[in-house]
Each structure stands twice: as C-alpha cells, then as structure tokens.
Amino acid sequence: MLKLEGVTAAYGQSPVLFGIDLEIADAEAVTLIGRNGVGKTTLLRAITGLHPVTGGGVRLNGAQVEREAAFTRARSGLAYVPQGRGLFGHLTVEENLLMGLPALSGRATAKREIPDLVYDLFPICRDMAGRRAGNLSGGQQQQVAIGRALVTQPRYLLLDEPTEGIQPSVVQEIEVALTRIRTELRVAVLLVEQYLDFAWSFADRYYVMQKGRIVETGATADTPAHAVQRYLGV
Ligand SMILES: Nc1ncnc2c1ncn2[C@@H]1O[C@H](COP(=O)(O)OP(=O)(O)OP(=O)(O)O)[C@@H](O)[C@H]1O
Known part of the structure; x- marks a missing residue:
C-alpha cells in the first residue's frame, strides 16, 4: 500500500x-485528474522524493519514506515516468533502459539485466535498441520511458x-501494456x-484535484x- 497523509508542499514561500x-x-x-497547474506533477514528485514535502507523511508498505532520498524510494519499489518522458535523447534506447538498473542494486535477489518482459510488453x-531515443516518435519514446521504469522492477x-x-x-497499445x-x-x-476516456477505461478509482486539494474521489465504475469533466474545463 502507498499512502499519503496530509501531504503539503511549496515552491519557496508559495x-x-x-x-x-x-x-x-x-x-x-x-487516476488523478485536474486542470493544468493544480499541483498534480508536484504531488507525483513529492511521492517519489524529487520535491520535498513541508508536512504530512508518505508511507510505502508501512514505512515512512517522506524524508528518504528519491533513489532510496526507487529501491523500495517506486518508479516514475515524468511528463515529457525524461529520456536522454542523445543516448540509445538500450542505454536509456540500462539507466533503470542502479535502482536494483539494493536488492540482492534481483537479476541485473533488462527483464525479457520489458521487450515483450514493448517490442x-x-x-530500436540501437537508435537514439531523441529520434523516436512521441509514442515510441513513451513506451521506452515506461519500459525503463519497469527495469527497476517497481x-x-x-x-x-x-x-x-x-x-x-x-x-x-499503451493501455494494453499498462x-x-x-x-x-x-x-x-x-x-x-x-x-478522461483513457483514464476511466484504465483506472479502478479516481481522485480529482483542485488548487492543491483533493476535492472528490470515487470508483470510476460508479461515476x-x-x-467529472467540469473539473477539467471545456
Ligand atoms: N519550479 C517551480 N517553481 C515555482 N512554481 C512552480 C514550479 N513548478 C510548478 N509551479 C507552480 O506550482 C503549481 C502546481 O504546478 P504543477 O506542475 O504541479 O501542476 P499540474 O497540475 O501538474 O499542472 P500541469 O498539468 O500543467 O503539469 C502551479 O501553480 C505552478 O505554476
């Protein structure tokens, strides 16, 4: 279980x-939905440890991790695919995938290689293993970015x-893989x-965010x- 309790965060004094x-x-x-600028990306970064929390707790399998470094949380099983994918465009697809391996170094049982399953899910x-990631289409890059996250065995x-x-x-294709x-x-x-159509077809539950707060939650099957379209504007 991943559990957030009263998480607060800021940029400087804001x-x-x-x-x-x-x-x-x-x-x-x-799924977490909300308009641009309501704080969704900041929340993901706070969960992963890329942005500090100013209060509240993040519990990962019962352990408090809100003060742990991002790489420690990655080793504990959290993986993050940022908006814009975050690939290294000048490196090859394979080199990008290999970037996920250091997250396994704390796990003695983990095999330090790209799991076959990554290739099975994203052929x-x-x-395109030898191609520069920056030369791939947006959709191909997204698949590589999710593949790289899976290399960490999250x-x-x-x-x-x-x-x-x-x-x-x-x-x-991405929905099938997810x-x-x-x-x-x-x-x-x-x-x-x-x-929304994608989010609703994929997710069991949803949270809606407005101005840094969760304002609604429920099961996608019931709603x-x-x-919830009104929360996203027209
Ligand atoms: N580096 C930053 N410095 C200062 N303010 C920031 C910074 N990044 C984001 N913000 C502000 O924090 C608020 C939340 O931004 P955030 O990116 O988390 O929202 P979001 O819901 O993910 O939006 P989007 O869908 O546009 O990514 C916004 O008001 C934004 O302007």
Missing part, C-alpha cells in the same frame, strides 16, 4: 499542496500524462491524465467520466 490524503492498494489502478525497446508506477501528444493507436503490467506483474499504477 504553498502548492494543502494536505493531500490518497492511497493506492497493491496492483490497483488509480520497440528491442527493435511495485508502484507513477505516470504523468503518458498520452500527451500521442496518436490514438499508440494510446491503445493493463498487463497491473494484472500480470501486479504493479499498482497512479496515472495523472487529462484524457461516468462526463460527471
């Missing part, structure tokens, strides 16, 4: 997150707007997403997507 409570069970798919990672995968700027056929990641690998997914 508070951005005001007491966020949120939880994700093992292998659960949860592009093998087919229990929780945090994704920031993976469908942004990606053509619909690739969005579908569903397999959940059901076959039993990895929980927290998906920040503006594309039609159009009922």
Whole structure:
C-alpha cells in the first residue's frame, strides 16, 4: 500500500499542496485528474522524493519514506515516468533502459539485466535498441520511458500524462501494456491524465484535484467520466 497523509508542499514561500490524503492498494489502478497547474506533477514528485514535502507523511508498505532520498524510494519499489518522458535523447534506447538498473542494486535477489518482459510488453525497446531515443516518435519514446521504469522492477508506477501528444493507436497499445503490467506483474499504477476516456477505461478509482486539494474521489465504475469533466474545463 502507498499512502499519503496530509501531504503539503511549496515552491519557496508559495504553498502548492494543502494536505493531500490518497492511497493506492497493491496492483490497483488509480487516476488523478485536474486542470493544468493544480499541483498534480508536484504531488507525483513529492511521492517519489524529487520535491520535498513541508508536512504530512508518505508511507510505502508501512514505512515512512517522506524524508528518504528519491533513489532510496526507487529501491523500495517506486518508479516514475515524468511528463515529457525524461529520456536522454542523445543516448540509445538500450542505454536509456540500462539507466533503470542502479535502482536494483539494493536488492540482492534481483537479476541485473533488462527483464525479457520489458521487450515483450514493448517490442520497440528491442527493435530500436540501437537508435537514439531523441529520434523516436512521441509514442515510441513513451513506451521506452515506461519500459525503463519497469527495469527497476517497481511495485508502484507513477505516470504523468503518458498520452500527451500521442496518436490514438499508440494510446491503445499503451493501455494494453499498462493493463498487463497491473494484472500480470501486479504493479499498482497512479496515472495523472487529462484524457478522461483513457483514464476511466484504465483506472479502478479516481481522485480529482483542485488548487492543491483533493476535492472528490470515487470508483470510476460508479461515476461516468462526463460527471467529472467540469473539473477539467471545456
Ligand atoms: N519550479 C517551480 N517553481 C515555482 N512554481 C512552480 C514550479 N513548478 C510548478 N509551479 C507552480 O506550482 C503549481 C502546481 O504546478 P504543477 O506542475 O504541479 O501542476 P499540474 O497540475 O501538474 O499542472 P500541469 O498539468 O500543467 O503539469 C502551479 O501553480 C505552478 O505554476
């Protein structure tokens, strides 16, 4: 279980997150939606340790991790795919994938190689292994970025707007892969997403954020997507 309790964060003197409570069970798919600028990216970065919290707690499998460094949290099973994918464009696809391996160094049992499953889920990672990541299409880069996150063998995968700027056929492929990641690998997914149809089709539960606060939560099966559309504007 990943659990946030009253998480607050700020940029300098400006508070951005005001007491966020949120939880994700093992292998659960949860989506976090809200307009631009409400604090979604900051929240993901606070969970991963890339942005400091000013208060509240982040619990990962029962352990308080809000003061732990990002690499420690990665070793404990948190993986993050940032908005814009965060690949190294001048490095090859394979070199980008290998970047995920250091996160395994704390786990004696882990095999320090790219798991076959990454290639199985995203064949592009093998087919384009020697190509510079920067030369791939947006959709291909997104698949490599998720593949790299999986190399760390996470229990929780945090994704920031993976469908942004990606053509619909690739969005579908990504959804199929994410569903397999959940059901076959039993990895929980927290998906920040503006594309509601995708978010609703994928996630079991949702949280809505407004101005740094969670204002609504529920099961996607109980709430039609159009009922939350107003939170995203037109
Ligand atoms: N580096 C920064 N320095 C100062 N303020 C920032 C910084 N990054 C974000 N902010 C501000 O913090 C607030 C939350 O931003 P954040 O990026 O977390 O929102 P978001 O919901 O992810 O939006 P988007 O969908 O546009 O990424 C915004 O008001 C933004 O302007």
